[in-house]
Amino acid sequence: MGSFGLSANNITHGSSFSADLEPKSFSDESKAVIDFIADYYKNIEKHPVQSKVEPGYLSARLPDTAPHSPESLDDILKDVTDCILPGLTHWQSPNFFGYFQANASTAGFLGERLCSGFNVVGFNWLASPVATELESIVMDWMGKMLKLPSSFLFSGTGGVVLHGSTCESLVCTLAAARDKALEKLGGGFDNITKLIVYASDQTHFALQKSAKLIGIPPANFRPLRTSFSTEFSLSPDTVRAAVEDDIKSGYVPLYLCATVGTTGAGAVDPIEELGKIANEYKLWLHIDAAYAGSACICPEYRHYLNGVELADSISLNPHKWFLTNMDCGCLWVKHPRFLVDSLSTKSDIMRNRSRASNTSTNAAPVIDYKDWQIALSRRFKALKLWTVVRKHGYSGLMYHIRSDVSMAKRFEAMVAKDERFEIVVPRKFALVCFRLKPKRESEGSELNRKLVDALNGSGRAFLTQAMLGGVYVIRCSIGTTLTQDRHVDDLWKLIQEKADRLLSLQEPEHASR
Amino acid sequence: MGSFGLSANNITHGSSFSADLEPKSFSDESKAVIDFIADYYKNIEKHPVQSKVEPGYLSARLPDTAPHSPESLDDILKDVTDCILPGLTHWQSPNFFGYFQANASTAGFLGERLCSGFNVVGFNWLASPVATELESIVMDWMGKMLKLPSSFLFSGTGGVVLHGSTCESLVCTLAAARDKALEKLGGGFDNITKLIVYASDQTHFALQKSAKLIGIPPANFRPLRTSFSTEFSLSPDTVRAAVEDDIKSGYVPLYLCATVGTTGAGAVDPIEELGKIANEYKLWLHIDAAYAGSACICPEYRHYLNGVELADSISLNPHKWFLTNMDCGCLWVKHPRFLVDSLSTKSDIMRNRSRASNTSTNAAPVIDYKDWQIALSRRFKALKLWTVVRKHGYSGLMYHIRSDVSMAKRFEAMVAKDERFEIVVPRKFALVCFRLKPKRESEGSELNRKLVDALNGSGRAFLTQAMLGGVYVIRCSIGTTLTQDRHVDDLWKLIQEKADRLLSLQEPEHASR
Known part of the structure; x- marks a missing residue:
């Protein structure tokens, strides 16, 4: 130094x-x-x-x-x-397997340097035109890599914005759905207590928080039950029954959130079937693809998004599994007008040269992103995502996803071969949910909690846990940029070593394998 | 390269x-x-x-x-x-005088590098203990520089969090106030339409947006009139009358936002008198000191915060006038419990070792900042603010504020000496509101709009405008890091040059001075 x-x-x-x-x-x-x-x-x-x-x-x-x-x-x-x-x-350690990864990359870091070097605040078009225009362009690139229908793209009839987090996307789309519904119902905000939000019990808790934040009574949030039978994905029949029940009781079904890659188990809700129900009952359908959406750029995973054309909005976090340093969240909406209607504000200080002077009917309309998000101020995050996409290329990004999935498969195979362990739910992406089989089911949580504590206490790896259908599972989320096969192998050795010790202390008959 | x-x-x-x-x-x-x-x-x-x-x-x-x-x-x-x-x-050009500055600094840039280099996600204590602990410490430093009472500091009885923007602070404190009020009223969210939010008509439009976002009907927002007579600061009598009126009509006064340094004119609302009213009627008093709060670290400006002890929360954006690259917003709250009650969520996946194992009554409690903000994910922004404060020191930060104010005074003096111009409202900080005096008042807007367009069109400077009491004013906000006296002098020369031209075209008798 x-x-x-x-x-x-x-x-x-x-x-x-x-x-x-x-x-x-x-x-x-x-x-x-x-x-x-x-x-x-x-x-x-x-x-x-x-x-x-x-x-x-x-x-x-x-x-x-x-x-x-x-x-x-x-x-x-x-x-x-x-x-x-x-x-x-x-979080950038190759031995970090907790939560979901926040994978940094050299490109993500370089993009951040540029963003904070220019340090512009592009709340409207005029305040820095390129901040708005690059965002529109790179988000269309992202949408095309995901093969989203043109109804979500600027080059089609939709619109796209970069948020800081999925929570922000949920708050904004919930508010848009709320205001659209309230307008239709008439009577103003008095009807807010009639509105109902649906999701599976595996949906990220951000949805419940967001719904409450925008004034939906907590009792109007319906976390619908999932189970091992559907690998924790939401059953369309359950949704239909809940919606029918609420309608009978005088409520107004508002919003359904479907997840592609839940936090606990990496479950995927059936978008197409849920989309049909949402359209039938005029629910706003949001797809939360925060984690696994990134994988859908690969043809072999794209089918998880089938039916996306029936949704109203979809969000994905490049700061999770897309090599983009914190923070960066994408939101595509089919009808930007609803977002803008709900979030726009007028201010003399924000007079926009290009908007104000758009008297010619041929003038290109400009976007003021302040009306697409919670805050006024915003960083030039598009520069970061653009750098990431260019520096890796579509091929490099697919390689990155496949490389992580391949390591997850390698880990899964090792776990599956050891009869003391079990894979609790089938792996879909790069998240493996497993546990040490307890002798008595009632001891499962305690045993696996001890294993997690022993692993994390060693300092040699970090993993986190989830409760799935009452079962305590250990989550191994593979995806930090520096992780290689050898780290996965070392992790498995460490798990075996800690399990040996734990079982030998608890159950002498387990000690010799 | x-x-x-x-x-x-x-x-x-x-x-x-x-x-x-x-x-x-x-x-x-x-x-x-x-x-x-x-x-x-x-x-x-x-x-x-x-x-x-x-x-x-x-x-x-x-x-x-x-x-x-x-x-x-x-x-x-x-x-x-x-x-x-x-x-x-x-925005970093020394000739940028628009909106409010977003002043970058080498220290802010370095802090951002460290933040995005580590790229940790400190949503709870365990996820990266230092991200939480450094935030608490550096925010107490900030509070002490501002001489905030200990009721706002962690070292006292309050609490502090870094948000991305003032909007986020408004949404979170509004939600906390809302939920506290709804609980007191009983009857759940049905009472949401009774709640009233007050502020001056000079308050940033973010407040109106935030109030609507959390489900307060737009008709329940009271933008109270200000005028030249109070230099656009909010009159306590006006607040009291509005509150009394609403109570008589069966409404429930909820939240009062006072501003230290309004966007339009840099006006300061009278905190102490408003605080007394807020306490009398049990309103949540929030102080939005986004811009001018930074100045209050200097003893000569601290009096603008007198009465802060009567408030419930106060916010300030270091990313405006405190040399901290985007984004960085501070929020101090007197009763963190209300924030956490409103924003907390439970999740098995977030189990916190230190919280879970706090069986000893002596164990230090830990903060989970996810329950103090909208989103789950968060960047390690404290590292940036810490770098800025250390690298400049309290003395350097005061020097920085005084240097900008001194340049604003220089500019103000030049404008005041030219009888074709007028200072529209007295300057308090580093924002000068002026205009070219129109021959007929009805021509004032058009004349000054043309001047702004001519200045900005030249490429040599950038300024923005505001409407104050029906008068179109030009705002000169001094504060980018690279601005020096010579830039201010050049700006004044440019303004005179464009005014000469404009007046000579419009009003021949003005052409010779």
């Missing part, structure tokens, strides 16, 4: 603050941070994957007030090493 | 995708982007500040589908130069 303390402390405070962003020191210091991060990736396997710190550790290491005088980058990076790194759970 | 095409194209696709993030190529390519951005800053004044492109320009320059094969960084950066730069409105 070079010594940049001097340039940081010696800012000449003249008549302005402009010594900051001075190209030479900007460049030198930025490169020092690049070296630091490159070194972090180089040595990432040396850190325990899950942080071992205790709650409150950091307040003992850092002062409780801001420094009065400027500090050098050297001092800051020293504290990153000494104080920050021990408190990280290393 | 070095040639990195080779390393980008020659990824060896082995059994995994792990050639990505390989430290050497990561470092080389990242440094090429750093050089590119440093070069951008060096030449930033050569670009027209406001983009000159026409709507749809980009689709003519970029392909309409993603490339099949990987492309090199060189090719991408060439397109950034040829296609992206012309479409940018340059």
Whole structure:
């Protein structure tokens, strides 16, 4: 690490603050941070994957007030090493198999550099035209890779926006559906308590939170039961019965969320059949493809999206399995007007040259993305996604998905061969749900919880758990960018080692295999 | 620019995708982007500040589908130069005086690098303990610089969270206030249509949008009138009268938003008097200090926050005037429980070791920030704010504010000396609202709109406008990091030049000064 303390402390405070962003020191210091991060990736396997710190550790290491005088980058990076790194759970470690991956890539990092280097705020077209236009273009690219119908694309009749998260997409589409329904019902917001939201009990809890956030009473959220019999996918019959019941009781069915790749088990809801029901009862159908949507760029997975033409909106997070550093969420909508009707605001300060002067009927309309999202301000995230897509290419992105799935298959095969274990639900993508078979079912949770704690406590891997139909399962989600076959093999060895120990302590008859 | 095409194209696709993030190529390519951005800053004044492109320009320059094969960084950066730069409105240009600034800094950029380099997702404590703990610590630093009472700090009895925007803070505090009120009223969400939200007509439109988003009927939003007589600050008498009226009509006053530094005029609402009314009528008082809150770290501006102890929450955006690259928004709340009650969700997958194992009464409680915000996922933004505060220090940050205010005073003095112009409302911070005096009041809007268009059309500066009490004013917001006295002087020369021309065309008697 070079010594940049001097340039940081010696800012000449003249008549302005402009010594900051001075190209030479900007460049030198930025490169020092690049070296630091490159070194972090180089040595990432040396850190325990899950942080071992205790709650409150950091307040003992850092002062409780801001420094009065400027500090050098050297001092800051020293504290990153000494104080920050021990408190990280290393999501980019090749031994991270928890939750869903947030896979970074060199391209994602480069795109972020460009985005925060320009640091523009493209809330409307005028505020930075390219931020709006590139977003429209790259999102059409994404839609075409997913073979979405043109009813979702700008080049067709739909529209697309980059959000920060699936939650934001849910809040915005729920609000659009709500306002459309309230308008149709007449009587204003009084009818809000009649509106009902449907999803499977495997749907990400973000939906329930989002529905409540937009004023749908919590009792109007219907988490419909799934089970092992459908591999935790939502049964169309269950949806129809629930909708009919609600209609009989005077409620108004509003919104159905179907998931492609649920958080717990990677389950896929039957889009086509659900779409038909949604259309029949005029429900807004949203497809949450946050995780597994990325896989659908490969022809062999595209069938999971069959029926998407019946949906009103679909979301997918490139910051999960599409090599795009946090944050980046895609939302396609069939009728952008409903979004804009619900979320738009007028302000003199936002007068848009191109919109205001569009008196000619031939003028191209412009998009003001502030009316497509929750916040006014927005980063130029499209630049990041564009960099990722170009730098990998469609072929490279498919290779990336297939490579992860191939490693998941490798892991699944190893688990399946060991009779002490079982695959709890069939694998669809790169998530393997398994467990150590308990001698008595009542001991299953305790046994597998201990195994997860032993694995994570070792610092050599990180996995998380889910409850599926009352069964505690261990989730192995494969997808960090640095993960290779050898890490999967090491993980399996570690699992066996911990299982041996656990079983030998608990059940002597299990000790010898 | 070095040639990195080779390393980008020659990824060896082995059994995994792990050639990505390989430290050497990561470092080389990242440094090429750093050089590119440093070069951008060096030449930033050569670009027209406001983009000159026409709507749809980009689709003519970029392909309409993603490339099949990987492309090199060189090719991408060439397109950034040829296609992206012309479409940018340059927010970091020293000649950008529009909206409010989004001032980037070297420190903000470095912090972003670290944040996206680690790319962790700290939705709960366990998922990366330091992401939660550093956020709590640095936000207490911020609170102490602002001399907020301990009732807002973690080290006191309050709580703090980093959001992406003020809108997010408004949505979350509105939802918390709503749910608290609905619980008190009993009867569930049926009472949502009784709840009333108050603010001045100068309040950012984000409040109206947020209130509608959480299900408050648009008719229940009270934008209370302000005028030149109070310099567009909200009169406590007006609030009291509106609240009394609503109570008489059977409504339930819910939430009052006071602004420190309104978007239009930089007005400051009287916090202390509004706080007393809010407490008397049990309204949730939120202080939106998105822009001018940053100034309040200087003792000479702190009085604008007097009475803050009477508020329930306060928000401020370091991504505006605090040298922190997008995005970064601070929210302090007096009773975190209300936020968490409204926004929390339970999920087996989120089981938190430290929370789950907190059987000892002495164990430090942990914060799960997913329950303090809209989304589940979150970036490690605290690392960025921490880098900014350390690298500038409290003294450097105050210097930065004072330097911008000093330039605003310089500009204000020049405008005031030219009798063809007038300062429309007194300046408080670094925003100057002025206009060219029209011969007839009815011509004021047209005349000043033409002036703004002429200034922005020149490419040499960028300013935006606002309507204040029916008067069209030009806003000069000083605060980009690179702006120096000479840019302010050049701006004034440009304004005079364009005004000369405009007046000579319109009103011959104005032509000679």
